[in-house]
Amino acid sequence: MYRKVTISEVKKESDSVCTLRFADSTPAGPGQFVMAWLPGVDEVPMSLSYLGGSKGITVNRVGDASAALCSLKKGDTLAVRGPYGNGFIFRKEKRMLAVGGGAGMAPLAPAIETAAGLGIKVTTAIGARSGKELLFVERMKKCSQVLVSTDDGSMGHHGFVTEIAADLLKKEKFSLIITCGPEKMMSKVFDLASRYKIPAQASIERYMKCGIGLCDSCSIDGLLVCRDGPVLSDRQLKGTDFGQCWRDACGRKIPTR
Numbered sequence: 317m318y319r320k321v322t323i324s325e326v327k328k329e330s331d332s333v334c335t336l337r338f339a340d341s342t343p344a345g346p347g348q349f350v351m352a353w354l355p356g357v358d359e360v361p362m363s364l365s366y367l368g369g370s371k372g373i374t375v376n377r378v379g380d381a382s383a384a385l386c387s388l389k390k391g392d393t394l395a396v397r398g399p400y401g402n403g404f405i406f407r408k409e410k411r412m413l414a415v416g417g418g419a420g421m422a423p424l425a426p427a428i429e430t431a432a433g434l435g436i437k438v439t440t441a442i443g444a445r446s447g448k449e450l451l452f453v454e455r456m457k458k459c460s461q462v463l464v465s466t467d468d469g470s471m472g473h474h475g476f477v478t479e480i481a482a483d484l485l486k487k488e489k490f491s492l493i494i495t496c497g498p499e500k501m502m503s504k505v506f507d508l509a510s511r512y513k514i515p516a517q518a519s520i521e522r523y524m525k526c527g528i529g530l531c532d533s534c535s536i537d538g539l540l541v542c543r544d545g546p547v548l549s550d551r552q553l554k555g556t557d558f559g560q561c562w563r564d565a566c567g568r569k570i571p572t573r
């Protein structure tokens with residue numbers, strides 16, 4: 317069922333990323349997503365970057381739907397359904413490492429806040445192409461230790477965020493790793509988690525149509541990302557095409573970039 321929400325705030329996070337906030341009391345957990353529908357444009361899955369009564373989605377402008385979402389103003393309306401899917405699961409972890417790349421920080425931010433609220437000590441490694449594109453650094457500093465990396469060296473470590481993760485794992489013990497970002501990056505994080513025998517969870521993107529387990533378009537070797545994910549564990553993803561390929565709107569397999 318769709319509900320109409322009114323945009324209460326638009327925040328420009330960087331040249332290509334914006335956050336839309338809207339009042340919505342529907343219960344949601346960290347890592348869940350909504351289907352955001354702009355009639356006449358498209359309907360796309362969007363992770364919730366803020367939970368609670370004033371929810372938020374953080375949109376990276378790459379094509380038609382994301383550009384239309386980024387053009388919304390305070391007072392405009394948007395149709396949403398959900399939240400859907402399974403989010404991040406926290407048990408009795410003491411130390412957690414969160415690794416986010418680019419707009420991948422959208423689902424990670426509320427997960428890190430939730431984990432910190434449960435008493436888990438969190439280290440957050442945030443990566444982006446440049447310092448201007450780093451997402452939620454100040455927000456994450458309020459609940460975790462933060463390290464940043466940039467591809468161009470304009471802020472923090474000059475290089476990939478996975479290099480920060482590799483360095484941290486050499487020095488410190490973690491009981492859980494969570495990640496979201498480009499799939500090649502997440503795949504590398506899973507390799508590190510496997511090397512250090514630490515359970516890992518990733519928020520995965522796949523092409524979605526229905527969002528509720530009916531159409532099979534988001535299938536990843538038998539798992540449906542909309543229903544079984546979008547957060548999937550290392551155990552669930554073992555032996556799948558995660559990190560290697562995904563399916564386009566027609567179901568054709570495309571190598572992961």
Ligand SMILES: Cc1cc2nc3c(=O)[nH]c(=O)nc-3n(C[C@H](O)[C@H](O)[C@H](O)COP(=O)(O)OP(=O)(O)OC[C@H]3O[C@@H](n4cnc5c(N)ncnc54)[C@H](O)[C@@H]3O)c2cc1C
Nearest residue numbers: 360361362363374375376378379380381382422521522546
């Ligand atoms: C569970 C889930 C959660 C998601 N959460 C978010 C979120 O929080 N924020 C967000 O911005 N997006 C998120 N997405 C992606 C989003 O649903 C759309 O796929 C994305 O906005 C592109 O739609 P579009 O119509 O704007 O671009 P399209 O017309 O689909 O694509 C335009 C061009 O951009 C490329 N492209 C498509 N997607 C991406 C991408 N993710 N990164 C880089 N290039 C891309 C395409 O290959 C194409 O060349 C999520 C997807 C899933 C499955």
Ligand code: FES
Nearest residue numbers: 525527531532542
């Ligand atoms: S989007 Fe239809 S089954 Fe997942």
